[in-house]
Amino acid sequence: MATFPYPLPRTGIGVDVHAYAPEDDPQPLWLGGLHWEGERGLAGHSDGDPVAHAAADALFSAAGVGDLGTHFGTDRPEYAGASGLTLLAEAARIVRDAGFEIGNVAVQLIGNRPKFTPRRDESEAALTQAAGAPVSVSATTSDRLGFTGRGEGIAAVATAVVVSVRQP
C-alpha cells in the first residue's frame, strides 16, 4: 500500500433499520436524537434511534474499529434503553481515542413519518453536539415501496469522514 507524507481522509458507512414497536407494547419515538410526541415508536434494545445508530456505525466504519454490535451489543445490559445521542457521543469518543478526528457525518433517514424537515435544525444541533463534529440529516420516503413504504419501520444510512491525527 502506498504511503503519503500526510494523512488521507477515510470514509465510513453505516446503515440501521428499526421496526415499529408492536401495538400491544407501544414505545416513544426517538429519531435523530429527538423525541417525537404522538408518533408511533420503534422497537429496539436501546431507544431504537436509527439516525443516531447509523451515524455511530459510520464513524466506527471510517476508523476501522468494528461496528455498533462490537461496542454496544444487545448483550450489554447498560445499553438497554440507551439514548442514541449517548451512543453517538460514545462512538465519537472511541474513534478519537483510536487516533482520529472527525470531519463530518451525513445521515439520510428513509421513512414515511414523521415529516422530518420541520425539526431538521433541532436534530442536527443535538447530533452535532453529541458527535463533537458536524452532523447533517436529510430525509426521504421510498415512494411507498418496500418496508419503509409499507410503514413497517424506519431506515437510515450514513457516511462519515475521519482523518488520522497520529504521526505517520
Ligand SMILES: Nc1ccn([C@@H]2O[C@H](COP(=O)(O)O)[C@@H](O)[C@H]2O)c(=O)n1
Ligand atoms: N420522513 C420524511 C420524508 C421526506 N421528507 C421531505 O420530503 C421531501 C420529499 O420526499 P420524497 O421521498 O417524496 O422525495 C424530502 O426531500 C424531504 O425534504 C421529510 O421531511 N420527512
Ligand SMILES: C[C@@]1(CO)OP(=O)(O)OP(=O)(O)OC[C@H]1O
Ligand atoms: C444499539 C443496540 C444496543 O443497545 O441495540 P438496538 O437498540 O437494538 O439497536 P441496533 O441498531 O439493532 O444495534 C444493536 C445494539 O448495539
